[in-house]
Amino acid sequence: xxxxxxxxxxxxxxxxxxxxxxxxxxxxxxxxxxxxxxxxxxxxxxxxxxxxxxxxxxxxxxxxxxxxxxxxxxxxxxxxxxxxxxxxxxxxxxxxxxxxxxxxxxxxxxxxxxxxxxxxxxxxxxxxxxxxxxxxxxxxxxxxxxxxxxxxxxxxxxxxxxxxxxxxxxxxxxxxxxxxxxxxxxxxxxxxxxxxxxxxxxxxxxxxxxxxxxxxxxxxxxxxxxxxxxxxxxxxxxxxxxxxxxxxxxxxxxxxxxxxxxxxxxxxxxxxxxxxxxxxxxxxxxxxxxxxxxxxxxxxxxxxxxxxxxxxxxxxxxxxxxxxxxx
Amino acid sequence: xxxxxxxxxxxxxxxxxxxxxxxxxxxxxxxxxxxxxxxxxxxxxxxxxxxxxxxxxxxxxxxxxxxxxxxxxxxxxxxxxxxxxxxxxxxxxxxxxxxxxxxxxxxxxxxxxxxxxxxxxxxxxxxxxxxxxxxxxxxxxxxxxxxxxxxxxxxxxxxxxxxxxxxxxxxxxxxxxxxxxxxxxxxxxxxxxxxxxxxxxxxxxxxxxxxxxxxxxxxxxxxxxxxxxxxxxxxxxxxxxxxxxxxxxxxxxxxxxx
Ligand SMILES: Cc1cc2nc3c(=O)[nH]c(=O)nc-3n(C[C@H](O)[C@H](O)[C@H](O)COP(=O)(O)OP(=O)(O)OC[C@H]3O[C@@H](n4cnc5c(N)ncnc54)[C@H](O)[C@@H]3O)c2cc1C
Ligand SMILES: Nc1ncnc2c1ncn2[C@@H]1O[C@H](COP(=O)(O)O)[C@@H](O)[C@H]1O
Numbered sequence: 001x002x003x004x005x006x007x008x009x010x011x012x013x014x015x016x017x018x019x020x021x022x023x024x025x026x027x028x029x030x031x032x033x034x035x036x037x038x039x040x041x042x043x044x045x046x047x048x049x050x051x052x053x054x055x056x057x058x059x060x061x062x063x064x065x066x067x068x069x070x071x072x073x074x075x076x077x078x079x080x081x082x083x084x085x086x087x088x089x090x091x092x093x094x095x096x097x098x099x100x101x102x103x104x105x106x107x108x109x110x111x112x113x114x115x116x117x118x119x120x121x122x123x124x125x126x127x128x129x130x131x132x133x134x135x136x137x138x139x140x141x142x143x144x145x146x147x148x149x150x151x152x153x154x155x156x157x158x159x160x161x162x163x164x165x166x167x168x169x170x171x172x173x174x175x176x177x178x179x180x181x182x183x184x185x186x187x188x189x190x191x192x193x194x195x196x197x198x199x200x201x202x203x204x205x206x207x208x209x210x211x212x213x214x215x216x217x218x219x220x221x222x223x224x225x226x227x228x229x230x231x232x233x234x235x236x237x238x239x240x241x242x243x244x245x246x247x248x249x250x251x252x253x254x255x256x257x258x259x260x261x262x263x264x265x266x267x268x269x270x271x272x273x274x275x276x277x278x279x280x281x282x283x284x285x286x287x288x289x290x291x292x293x294x295x296x297x298x299x300x301x302x303x304x305x306x307x308x309x310x311x312x313x314x315x316x317x318x319x320x321x322x323x324x325x326x327x
Numbered sequence: 328x329x330x331x332x333x334x335x336x337x338x339x340x341x342x343x344x345x346x347x348x349x350x351x352x353x354x355x356x357x358x359x360x361x362x363x364x365x366x367x368x369x370x371x372x373x374x375x376x377x378x379x380x381x382x383x384x385x386x387x388x389x390x391x392x393x394x395x396x397x398x399x400x401x402x403x404x405x406x407x408x409x410x411x412x413x414x415x416x417x418x419x420x421x422x423x424x425x426x427x428x429x430x431x432x433x434x435x436x437x438x439x440x441x442x443x444x445x446x447x448x449x450x451x452x453x454x455x456x457x458x459x460x461x462x463x464x465x466x467x468x469x470x471x472x473x474x475x476x477x478x479x480x481x482x483x484x485x486x487x488x489x490x491x492x493x494x495x496x497x498x499x500x501x502x503x504x505x506x507x508x509x510x511x512x513x514x515x516x517x518x519x520x521x522x523x524x525x526x527x528x529x530x531x532x533x534x535x536x537x538x539x540x541x542x543x544x545x546x547x548x549x550x551x552x553x554x555x556x557x558x559x560x561x562x563x564x565x566x567x568x569x570x571x572x573x574x575x576x577x578x579x580x581x582x583x584x585x
Contacts, residue, residue, distance in 0.1 A: 012492070072467060072469075073458050073461075073462075073468070074458070074461050074462050074465075074466075074467055074468055075467075077462060097490070097491055098470060098471045098488075098489065098490050098491060099490060101453075101454040101455065101458070101470065102454075102457075102458040102468070102469070102470050103458070104455060104458070105423070105424075105427070105454070105455035105456070105457065105458030105459040105461075105462070105468075106458040106459065106461060106462040106468065107462075108424055108455065108459060109424060109427060109428075109458070109459035109460075109462040109463050110462050110463075113424075113543075114422070114424065114543035114544045115423070115424055115453075115455055115459075115544070116453065116544065117452075117453050117454055117455060118452060118453070127545075130547065133452075134452075135450060135451055135452055136338075136344060136449075136450055136452075137452070139344055139551070139552075140344050140353070140549060140550065140551050140552070141549075141550045141551075141552070142352075142451075142546060142547075142548065142549050142550075143546075143547045143548040143549075143550070144544050144545060144546050144547055145544070145545045145547055146543060146544055147543055147544075147545055148543035151543075186467055186499055186500055187467050187469075187497055187498070187499035187503075188497065188498050188499070189495055189496070189497055190485075190496045190497065190498055191495070191496045192493045192494060192495040192496060193493060193494050193496075194492065194493050194494075202491050202492050204489075204491045205491040205492065208583070208584065232584065251489075256340055256364065257368075260452075264583045264584075265577065265581070265583040265584065275340070275341060276340070279340065285583070286577070286581045286583050287558075288573065288577070289558060294560075299557060299558040299560075300555065300557055300558075301555055302555075302557075302558035303555070303558060303559065303581070304558055304559050304560075304561060304573060304576060304577075304581075305558030305559070305560045305561065306560075306561050306563070306569050306573060307560065308563075308566065308569060312566040313566050313569055313570065315566075316565075316566035316567045316569065316570035317569075317570040317573065317574070319567075319570065320567070320570035320571055320573075320574045321570075321574060324574055324578070
């Protein structure tokens with residue numbers, strides 16, 4: 001028997017996010033021709049549903065956000081449970097974003113399901129869903145079996161290929177209205193600001209990160225890092241030496257007491273490679289280090305290294321990237 | 328204000344990771360289990376709030392087997408927590424939903440205006456306990472929380488929640504369950520007299536509710552990446568040449584950008 005799957009998607013600028021599209025593709029691969037139910041959280045936008053159907057889902061529901069505004073995972077769970085009982089669903093897939101993980105935990109607890117987040121591979125075995133996920137900041141990978149009858153699996157963004165578009169029937173978009181949670185009146189969202197990201201994309205989300213350390217020398221010279229990041233459409237990161245010195249805000253700190261990032265490419269500039277920094281970036285696919293000290297520990301974890309003065313190398317690199325990208 | 332902080336014993340961040348003989352999990356042999364990562368911040372945050380709100384108590388909870396759980400509770404006492412409760416299990420449990428169920432059963436019967444946990448544990452990095460606890464106790468729960476403050480006149484907490492693209496500002500009355508992302512670079516360290524005093528303080532022990540130990544998430548393999556060979560160094564005579572070589576490698580060999 002092929003299991004029925006529900007995919008929960010997030011919208012950004014009225015479109016399913018890349019991670020939501022990847023989740024739809026994974027669901028399609030797991031069930032073959034069996035139906036995949038999709039659920040988008042946010043206000044209804046028909047073209048979004050149609051595009052998502054080409055990615056792999058068959059029917060799309062909308063879940064309106066609760067009136068209090070902002071996303072409160074627990075408040076969405078009652079509506080989700082109603083939907084799940086309707087479709088005899090065995091697996092829920094969703095993006096392993098901050099909110100996706102909140103939803104995974106709240107839903108699994110109430111649905112009495114097994115759960116895993118940050119998953120980079122999933123297969124069906126006789127024992128249950130086999131999932132792989134990086135642990136210890138990417139220093140190891142674990143494989144687990146979710147063996148119960150129900151599972152909630154949050155998929156790490158950019159760990160699965162973008163789905164091949166398929167011929168899809170027009171989406172049957174049914175609007176589901178949210179029953180507000182019992183405490184919807186409690187928490188209130190009073191505002192929001194874009195993430196302080198040093199200009200480019202948000203650090204938690206970016207395929208490329210350029211990070212600067214104490215070796216950059218000063219707050220002023222940190223602009224060299226931002227220019228390189230700009231040329232690459234990358235996010236800007238920093239070592240603790242930089243955030244402690246107040247050159248850049250703490251939100252840019254990568255490492256044990258900052259963020260963990262796993263981009264395709266991480267360029268560490270003027271960073272020595274202390275273990276507390278390394279745990280936050282070792283899961284990156286390709287690591288480049290630029291440092292004047294050939295014995296800096298960062299070269300042990302990097303894939304490619306340039307020994308030299310960053311004040312010379314970085315501007316040259318920025319210029320070269322602008323040149324090859326034609327701008 | 329009654330503040331509960333849930334802390335997980337995790338391998339010391341400097342531990343050299345090795346797989347167990349059956350290759351299923353981390354080899355615990357010789358590993359020191361400590362309070363670390365966001366949990367350390369959760370304790371710090373609890374203590375800061377207590378300093379601000381008269382008549383508050385910070386109570387630490389850890390679920391798992393002895394000696395790991397009581398040991399990190401001891402370090403919470405040394406940092407200044409008012410009491411410590413060990414939710415005892417016979418074996419290590421690494422399924423966050425089982426953890427949440429065990430903690431939820433105990434916390435549900437205690438007064439706790441605020442339950443603080445780490446956004447994610449330093450080892451398994453699931454981030455499931457905070458939302459699962461909230462759902463089980465039927466309280467609002469938020470993860471990725473920073474800048475938590477208490478406003479006495481309004482009897483509300485204010486805090487920020489970071490998402491991938493924005494930082495939201497929230498206000499909420501107690502009771503709440505929060506997964507903290509705040510990471511102070513320098514959370515307090517225990518002073519020697521407090522360490523000695525903590526040795527004599529009692530640690531309450533309660534058994535985990537029956538049934539809360541049957542996991543649905545079973546470890547199968549624990550893999551370590553092949554050791555990195557060390558960086559391939561780029562030879563060059565001018566910065567422009569270094570740049571040109573690196574960009575070529577990144578495009579053609581590593582294929583990380585077009
Ligand atoms: C509990 C704890 C938690 C911590 N958490 C974090 C964390 O989350 N993140 C973090 O980053 N750190 C963290 N640290 C700090 C960490 O131990 C290091 O001190 C820090 O990472 C060092 O930052 P850095 O590499 O920028 O500076 P340094 O170690 O001073 O290194 C600077 C590097 O720049 C190079 N350099 C200097 N001039 C040039 C030049 N002109 N061109 C090229 N290279 C140059 C030098 O060779 C050197 O390698 C933590 C420490 C503790 C104790
Ligand atoms: N065994 C445990 N005992 C007490 N608290 C725990 C335990 N496991 C996890 N937690 C708390 O839940 C948080 C998130 O854990 P996780 O969902 O496993 O990433 C941790 O940072 C701790 O605050």
